[in-house]
């Protein structure tokens with residue numbers, strides 16, 4: 001198991017946190033859906049931060065983490081896809097706790113999909129602390145599950161949520177949703193230090 005496989009919570013992520021300015025929000029509209037399966041779940045990362053005990057929140061406030069873009073654990077990427085990922089690496093150091101730019105709330109800003117490791121601690125400490133954070137991140141009481149219908153629209157804030165892509169889809173039935181992603185700003189931690197791009201370019205609106 002690699003350090004970025006998301007331990008036992010694969011699939012939970014906020015969109016493209018490997019970028020220095022991850023999308024602020026995402027909008028999905030459903031058009032064609034399978035007869036069953038394909039629900040999307042979200043978890044509230046502000047609630048997850050608040051759910052940590054005060055000493056652990058204070059520790060998290062001081063930590064930074066590297067996020068990187070990599071093919072998902074368990075996926076079978078093509079050689080062409082792997083080549084494109086290695087030609088355009090995306091690697092960013094973010095605060096582990098992000099201050100929401102509009103509400104001022106603190107949110108736990110790590111996710112199993114993109115977070116590689118914590119900075120300035122041992123690999124062992126990084127694994128254990130991330131596991132602790134992930135466990136809190138997706139506690140059922142912070143989550144909501146959405147059942148899509150044709151025409152459903154979901155609009156979510158990537159700065160204060162993580163979501164879980166469906167894992168119960170079959171290839172037998174078509175599932176088509178359309179996405180709009182809103183450009184985001186550079187995250188800032190409780191100490192007002194912004195995220196730092198280690199490799200790759202910021203996203204820009206087209």
Ligand SMILES: [Fe+2]
Nearest residue numbers: 013014015163
């Ligand atoms: Fe996503």
